[in-house]
Amino acid sequence: MLPQQQQTKNNMADIEINGIEKSFGEVKALQAINFSVEKGELFGLIGPDGAGKSTLFRILTTLLIPDAGEASVVGYDTVRDYRQIRRRVGYMPGRFSLYQDLSVAENLDFFATIFGTTVADNYHLIKDIYEQIEPFRDRRAGKLSGGMKQKLALCCALIHEPEVLFLDEPTTGVDAVSRREFWEMLQRLKAHGITILVSTPYMDEASLCERIALIQNGQIMGIDSPERIIQQYEKPLYAVRSKDFYRLLLDLRTYPEAERAESFGEFVHLSTRREVPLEHIQDFLMNKGHVGVQVKVATPGIEDVFLDLMQQIEA
Numbered sequence: 001m002l003p004q005q006q007q008t009k010n011n012m013a014d015i016e017i018n019g020i021e022k023s024f025g026e027v028k029a030l031q032a033i034n035f036s037v038e039k040g041e042l043f044g045l046i047g048p049d050g051a052g053k054s055t056l057f058r059i060l061t062t063l064l065i066p067d068a069g070e071a072s073v074v075g076y077d078t079v080r081d082y083r084q085i086r087r088r089v090g091y092m093p094g095r096f097s098l099y100q101d102l103s104v105a106e107n108l109d110f111f112a113t114i115f116g117t118t119v120a121d122n123y124h125l126i127k128d129i130y131e132q133i134e135p136f137r138d139r140r141a142g143k144l145s146g147g148m149k150q151k152l153a154l155c156c157a158l159i160h161e162p163e164v165l166f167l168d169e170p171t172t173g174v175d176a177v178s179r180r181e182f183w184e185m186l187q188r189l190k191a192h193g194i195t196i197l198v199s200t201p202y203m204d205e206a207s208l209c210e211r212i213a214l215i216q217n218g219q220i221m222g223i224d225s226p227e228r229i230i231q232q233y234e235k236p237l238y239a240v241r242s243k244d245f246y247r248l249l250l251d252l253r254t255y256p257e258a259e260r261a262e263s264f265g266e267f268v269h270l271s272t273r274r275e276v277p278l279e280h281i282q283d284f285l286m287n288k289g290h291v292g293v294q295v296k297v298a299t300p301g302i303e304d305v306f307l308d309l310m311q312q313i314e315a
Contacts, residue, residue: 014039014164014195015060019069022055022218029055031218033069037197037211042190044209045199046302052218053199054094057168060197061091074163087115090157094169096149100142104133104152107141108159115160125192126155129185147178154185158194165189167198171205183208203303214306221309226302233305235259236275239267239298242290251288255281262307269298271308 015037022030030052037043045053058064060071062082070077076084098107108130112119123130133151136144141152150170157165167186171179183205186196198209206212207226214221214229222229242248249268252261257272270281278295285293298304 013037014041014074015043015197016072017056017060017069018071020056020059020066020071021068022052022059022064022066029218030059030066033218033220035213035220035223037195039195040190040193042186042196042198042208042210044206044212045197045215046201046203046206046212046306047199047215048201051215053215054168055218056215057091057093057166057197057199061089061166062086087160088163090160090162090165092153092157092165092167092170094172096141096153098141098149098153098156101140103138103140104144105137107152108155111156112159117160119159122159122161125158125161125189128188129155129158132181146174147181150174150178150182151185154182158189162194164195164197167196169199169201171200171202179205203301203306206302212302214302214309216306216310216313219313221313222305229305230300230302233300233308235308236272237298237300237304238270238272238278238281238295239264240270240281240285240293240295241267242285242294243292244290248285248290251285251290255284260307260311264303267298269304271304 013036017033017035020030020033033056045056047053055064059066060073060078062078062085065079072078073085074088078085099110102110108119129151133148133155136148141149144152154170171182174182186198189196209226211223211225212229213223240248240252245263249261249263252258252268252270255261255270257274257276258270259273260271261268281295282293
């Protein structure tokens with residue numbers, strides 16, 4: 001398991017999480033979570049559905065009380081100081097939560113009013129985003145496309161110029177172009193000094209963060225920059241394909257040296273206990289009747305690391 005490279009407490013950390021635990025009946029949603037996020041950092045919480053991401057976000061945004069441990073946001077305790085935190089953070093939940101019967105402009109004005117500000121006061125913060133939805137300013141929010149709903153929700157979360165922005169799976173269910181545009185927006189927001197904690201089930205988005213935490217079954221499996229996490233993957237890894245993909249996946253799982261075989265696009269990534277000649281894998285598959293076999297050394301990614309850590313925990 002990768003070590004949790006926890007930061008030393010200092011004045012630069014906008015988010016501090018120490019020993020947070022939360023259960024729902026017999027289900028342990030969060031187990032001894034520890035990490036911190038520096039001021040101005042773009043930090044990613046990476047894991048599949050049910051990993052505990054949303055539960056942690058609700059605790060940090062003062063919507064849930066943890067069973068154990070403590071957390072602070074911009075120096076305020078999430079239980080004692082919830083009023084101060086709510087004035088200083090922006091929160092975009094996983095599900096679209098704006099008023100569907102209000103127009104784009106009405107939603108934005110409403111949220112600005114709640115925080116005692118106006119759209120004009122903080123327009124500099126949302127300008128690049130709002131310009132993309134302004135042609136639809138009079139359209140009801142419920143009639144917007146997924147990508148436009150996402151942009152409107154981000155504008156509403158930013159309109160009071162928060163110090164910390166919490167984005168819970170903001171790109172789930174939107175098209176690839178909207179996903180790319182959204183991450184470009186986040187990079188621009190960093191220039192305003194906003195600390196961003198974003199969760200996503202998409203492993204390819206991990207590389208867009210400065211640091212990430214890999215989470216599964218309520219446990220943090222590793223924390224570091226995406227590059228350094230990938231560097232710690234030291235097992236032999238091969239990319240394999242043939243014309244019968246499904247049978248290829250099943251057969252590779254019976255390969256004598258196989259540790260794990262998982263589908264990755266048009267290839268199967270095969271992790272082995274030791275290095276083996278490419279011809280050995282190819283011969284094994286040809287003896288099983290596969291044609292069009294291609295085998296090459298693979299470069300590991302975040303998903304390979306994630307699956308390997310899961311296997312270590314379950315072993």
